Amino acid sequence: MTSIWVGPRGTIRNYPGFSPAVDAEAIRKAIKGIGTDEKALISILTERSNAQRQLIVQEYQAKYEQELKDDLKGDLSGHFEHVMVALVTAPALFDAKQLKKSMKGTGTDEDALIEILTTRTSRQMKEITQAYYTVYKKSLGDDISSETSGDFRKALLTLADGRRDESLKVDEHLAKKDAQILYNAGENKWGTDEDKFTEVLCLRSFPQLRITFDEYKNISQKDIEDSIKGELSGHFEDLLLAIVHCTRNTPAFLATRLHQALKGAGTDEFTLNRIMVSRSETDLLDIRHEFKKQYGYSLHSAIQSDTSGDYRDVLLKICGGDD
The missing domain is CATH 1.10.220.10 (Annexin)
Structure with a gap:
């Protein structure tokens, strides 16, 4: 049974020869020794899959009657602490x-x-x-x-609600119908029928939406993005544009988010940690590829120049290689 949280394009995989007992002990030593051995913590937690880390968490709890996350929180601080706790969270x-x-x-x-x-x-x-x-x-x-x-x-x-259709089959007839519904709800109407946009964009599968957007362009001579920008506003507009972006290319959407988090004055660690950790076992390789394609430099180099210390080390390990 493959987990719904694991995909073929992650940077982190199961560690061969994994032993939760050995790891739990090594982590305990790294935390409880004189001074914390951050390097040891980083190398263990970034080289095990999340499923393996959950077994370490159980083992740690059984052996030391302490929650691993609490020990990490007690021992580490700042953004480094946040990302390490994220790694041991399901x-x-x-x-x-x-x-x-x-x-x-x-x-x-x-x-x-x-x-x-x-x-x-x-x-x-x-x-x-x-x-x-x-x-x-x-x-x-x-x-x-x-x-x-x-x-x-x-x-x-x-x-x-998690009601988006997940089947990979596409229905040409439905795509034509939905495209017409979207056209009638926006471009072809005085005022906009927002509910129709929500129904189609939040419930249809991504493959289905792709052909719907092609049909939409045939009918209206416009890209769906341009119609959304023209017809809608505020956070609702942002949400629908995000859905269109993800439909076309989810890794590219997340690469853009990472770029926003890393550029400019401060780093947005909340976003950076979340994307790096949550996509590390699904599609981080694709996100790296899209990042390089869009911005001309690698995600690795962006992290390198924008973060520092142990925090940088752990992010670079999650990132995997340089592109």
Whole structure:
């Protein structure tokens, strides 16, 4: 049974000859010795898959009656601590926590909500909503409802529901019909019928949407992106554009997000950590490829020049090679 969190284009794979007992002991030594051995921690945690790290977590708990994440939190600090704790967190729980952080406190990080909800599969969303409820005793939908509004809220709730079709079969007839619906809901109408955009863009599979967008161009002589920009606004517009971007090329969408996180004055570690950790076993190789293609330099070199110390070391290990 392959995990829904693992894909063929990750930078991190299962470690051969893996022993949770040996690793748990080595980690304990690295944390509890005189001074922390960050190098040892980094090399163990970045060279094991998440499934293997979960076994280390169990072993650690059984042996030392301590949560590994608590020991890491007690011993490390700052962005380095955040990324190390992320590595020992199960993927659905990690996403649940990221969603919670995006909505906590004053102001909502809409871009983070959009990024997570548009790039996870329906099956992943179901696990995330379960993890969310388990940890926060509140449904993800309730929190989204209280933190967002209008068409943006409706679309987020549809995505959080994990109802996007995942089949790879495409239906030409449906594509023509949906393209016409989108055209009638926007370009061909005085005012816009936002619900129609939400229905088509949040429920159809990505392969299906690709042919729908081709049909749309035939009917309207316009790219769907241009129509969305012309007809819609605000976070709802951002969300639908993100869906179109992901439909066309999810790794390219995430490469753009990483570039935004790494360029300019400060580094956006919240985004950087999330994408690096959550895509390390699915498609980080493709994201690296798209990054180089779009910006002319490698993700590796961007991390190298924008971060420092142990934090940089762990990110570079997750990144894998230079392109």
